[in-house]
Amino acid sequence: MLQYAAMDPFEYHRLGMGKFNPSKAVRRQLRLEVYLPMGLAVLLLFAGGLLLRRAGVGDASVWADTGLTFLLGIVLILGVLLLVVVAAAAVGVWYLVRLLPAPFMEARTGLARTRQAALQASNRAAKAVILPSAGLNALRAAVSQLASIFQR
Secondary structure (H helix, E strand, C coil), X not given: CCCCCCCCHHHHHHCCCCCCCCCHHXXXXXXXXXXXXXXXXXXXXXXXXHHHHHCXXXXXXXXXXXXXXXXXXXXXXXXXXXXXXHHHHHHHHHHHHHCCCHHHHHHHHHHHHHHHHHHHHHHHHHHHHHHHHXXXXXXXXXXXXXXXXXXX
């Protein structure tokens, strides 16, 4: 029988299996592939900024604008990724809607028939109320017109 093996440090802690202790090879690979490039990039950026500052290139406003540009670039990239995800979801929903089975079309047709029947019933009910009222108003107007003729 296969046993479940925890996959990350949080699972080790959650399952009460003690502290996660990766092997030396994994830690060495982590240092070489993650921490070393990140540290070199930070050092290069710091050294480049220091050299440019000592050379008198720009003032605080220029550096603030440069930092803002970098931040906006990151936000732009994240926004484009979000747009791609939303567009992919929209296309997926479009394909799923096209694949809906025929019973949904039958249900739509049935709902359209029900709507038409309700409209016809409401029109008949309105005519039953409106026509006598309109006839009574027409009769009152005719009597009023005749009365105005004889009163002159």
